[in-house]
Amino acid sequence: MVGEKLMIDVALRRQLGSFKLDIAFKNSEGITALFGRSGSGKSTTIGIISGLQKPDEGHVIVDDCVLTNVAAGLFIPPHRRRIGLVFQDSHLFPHLDVNTNLRFGRWFAPRHARSISFDAVVETLGIGHLLSRWPGRLSGGERQRVAIGRALLSCPRLLLFDEPFAALDLQRRLEILPLIESLRDEFKIPIVYVSHMIEEVARLASCVVVLENGRVKAIGAPEDVLGETASATDDPRFGHxxxxxxxxxxxxxxxxxxxxxxxxxxxxxxxxxxxxxxxxxxxxxxxxxxxxxxxxxxxxxxxxxxxxxxxxxxxxxxxxxxxxxxxxxxxxxxxxxxxxxxxxxxxxxxxxxxxxxxxxxxxxxxxxxxxxxxxxxxxxxxxxxxxxxxxxx
Amino acid sequence: MFDLSAAEWTAILLSLRIAVVATFWALPFGILAAFALARWQFPGRMLFNGIVHLPLVMPPVVTGYLLLLSFGRRGFIGSFLAEHFGIVFAFRWTGAALACAVMGFPLMVRAMRLSFEATDRRLEQAAGTLGASPVVTFFLVSLPLAFPGIIVGAILGFARALGEFGATITFVSNIPGETQTISAAIYTYTQVPEGDAGALRLTAVSIVIALTALIGAELIQRRAERWLAKS
Known part of the structure; x- marks a missing residue:
């Protein structure tokens, strides 16, 4: 991977009460997964990357663009970061129909960056029949697909998924996981994916960052890292x-x-x-x-x-x-x-x-x-x- | 008894005009104050909240007197406005509107603030991550989602303005055709012998106006909620 530019470079420290987040990772291609159980610092990390939270120390660099650098006093507010965040429970705008929800981020994307076509996204996500519907009338899976489309259509530098399927049942998850794979392949968008489901992480990620108690426990390809962590993890929650x-x-x-x-x-x-x-x-x-x-x-x-x-x-x-x-x-x-x-x-x-x-x-x-x-x-x-x-x- | 005299019609129309103007002018300030109280942390927030609510807890006469002191002809704000902008409040219907706006303000802000607090903050964050600046987010997300509460606030302010008496009469007196609202006219009727018929006529009118406003507000609010409930 010599000569390739770094897609994401994060190093940060943040004290939240007695919880201390102190992590660093880099990756240059494919999907980066943040893996760990709840309370390991995943959501805070997502918040800091997207600019909704500030770290005490450290930096966030995405696609060669410095978004946060505490030492240099640099902090780009969320609305100028161009980071598409897909929330755990979609957060679609209830007062706007699906079509307007999808186009929302597009209004603010700089003209030169509008590389992603509306029709392609609608087709890939299979949401064409939903365009005139209202978010409240969608099923959980449909809502999440629209949320992914909305984030994607803002033509972001990076797509962040914050446990996007935590609220979905297995069947819906099976429908959507391949979509994320096709986003990765079709739209060439760097993705950071947060999950505590080993299946999702192993399936999607090219680089896994295992978080535990606010620290990076291991980092690497899933087949290497998930095993390494496993032998030292005593949490039966994740199964074997x-x-x-x-x-x-x-x-x-x-x-x-x-x-x-x-x-x-x-x-x-x-x-x-x-x-x-x-x-x-x-x-x-x-x-x-x-x-x-x-x-x-x-x-x-x-x-x-x-x-x-x-x-x-x-x-x-x-x-x-x-x-x-x-x-x-x-x-x-x-x-x-x-x-x-x-x-x-x-x-x-x-x-x-x-x-x-x-x-x-x-x-x-x-x-x-x-x-x-x-x-x-x-x-x-x-x-x-x-x-x-x-x-x- | 429903043959309203010309003077009564004047009082009714004046009341409506004062209430509408007061609500209209108070609305943007009320929305801003409500949003600030619901969403922002700033030094002096408690004090600001207290000042906003003062007209609700102080005797109306005190509010009216304070308005007279500050916005009167020789008041520090009143003299400044009169000198530089030619705006005079004292003993004019505009003064009555100002008094009504001030008196209705806390009620307005309360309702709107609740509505802003009830809307999901994360929707605003979502708008931010999609590239909408805070100002744009306010107009495209926060404001539409709080719309039912804003209607309620506006109606409460309007109702308060229609009913306002103490602060108005203290600030701008009771001048027929200029500052004599329905309330003031009813008060005048009760001060003269055989004024009962007139007082009753105006009472009936104010009941009709109040009911119309309340029902209208209910309808608008229901519509807005149905629109939002598609969510």
Whole structure:
């Protein structure tokens, strides 16, 4: 990424009562995700980037434009930042119809910056039939799509998503997540995405900034970072999941399945997962992984990944097993302590991990980074080196 | 008994004119004061709030006397305005309008302030992130969303102006055709023998005006709320 300009560069400190926010991160392409549980400082960070709050110290630079620099006494007010913020609960203007809501930000965008076409946004978001409606008559998912359109049409330097789907049910989320991927690819807008959902983050982000208690705990690609944080996070709230990078193989159209390939083996996904050869990011819950010493036959589970036990961590009746997959990936499995003892599993033992197809839903499959970016090219050519992460979330 | 005399008609029309003018002039200041109190933190905010509400709690005669002292011919503001702009308040209908505006101001501000406070601040923030400056945000978001409350405030101010008596009579006296409003005319009737019929006629008229204003306001407010309730 040498020679590319920095899309976002944030370093800030802020004291809020007894809570201290002290973070710094940079990223130059794709979607940057701020990941962490509530109270980790995500919302304050969003507030400071958008200019709704001021830091005590530090700077915010977006697209080579300095928006906040405390040391230099520089603070650009929110309305001159051109940062599109998509709020948790849409905040559409109730007194304006959808069409006027969408065009609101456009009135203020400088003429030379109006690069995003109204029709393209309406079409991408599929909101053409809503234009004459009023915000109060929209469903949660529709409202959020309009809110995304409104932010996008202000032709911002950066789109900020503040847990945009927290208020939506799973089905609505499944509808909207691909839209965000297409925004990233079609409109080439840098995006900062705030979430506490590992599925969303793993699926969308090219760079994850893990926040904990107001500090950056880890930063990097999701398959690297989410695992790292996991092994040190003791919060059971997030569940225990692994993130694997796999390649899409051939589809079995007769059964409606798609093959996902990994040097350690293959698993099957229900439904389509993109075109053959694409890179896909898969999230596998530790509770959905079954362990076996031999390659099993006569079982209903068909997805098998081979590896070696890297570590076993016992907790009460449970055992958490880190598996180093053949070909550099890492998978996390959970079983009872007794099962592990009866199998006699110990460190460095070869093991097969069985993954149930039905345990993987659409949410768990992402197509990270645009095919046009150098990162994607690197990853795709180096698909054999695909890494994975495991851990407790 | 509903044959109104010419003098009575004069008083009625004058009352309406004074109330309308007072409301009209007080409105922008009231909106600004309400918005400032609802949204801004500034030094002296408590004091400002207190001053805005003074006419509500002081005896009207005191307000009228203070107006006489400051806006009267020899008052420091009155003499300045008369000298430089030729605007005279003392013993003119404009003075009555000023008194009515001042007396109605706190009621107006109260209603509007509540309305501004009830609107979601985050909608204003959203407008800001979309590029709207604070002034534009005020006109495109804050003001339309507070519209029902602004109507209520305006009507309260108007009603107060119609009913205003103490401050007006102290400030600009009770001059038929110039400062004699319905209230003052009724008061005059009650001071003379056989004035009951006239007082009753004007009372009926003021009831009609008050009811019309209230019903009109209710209708406008309902319309505005239905418009906002599409949200």
């Amino acid at each position: 999941s692994s993130v694997l990078i796999m390649r899409v193989g051939t589809a079995d159209t007769a059964y409606g399945l798609t093959e996902l390939l990994h040097p350690a083996g293959k698993i099957w996904l229900a439904g389509p997962a993109g075109s053959e050869g694409d890179k896909a990011r898969i999230i596998i819950k530790a509770t959905d992984v079954t362990l076996s010493r031999t390659l099993p036959s006569q079982v209903s589970v068909q997805g098998t990944l081979a590896g070696k036990v890297e570590n076993i961590h016992v907790e009460g009746p449970f055992a958490f097993v880190d598996i180093a997959l053949d070909g550099d990936g890492k998978l996390f499995a959970m079983a009872t302590r007794r099962a592990i003892d009866e199998l006699g599993l110990k460190r460095a033992d070869p093991v097969f991990a069985l993954v149930k197809t039905v345990a993987l839903d659409e949410r768990t499959v992402g197509h990270p980074a645009s095919a046009k970016t150098s990162l994607a090219v690197n990853l795709r050519t180096g698909a054999e080196k695909s890494s994975a992460a495991s851990g407790k979330f």
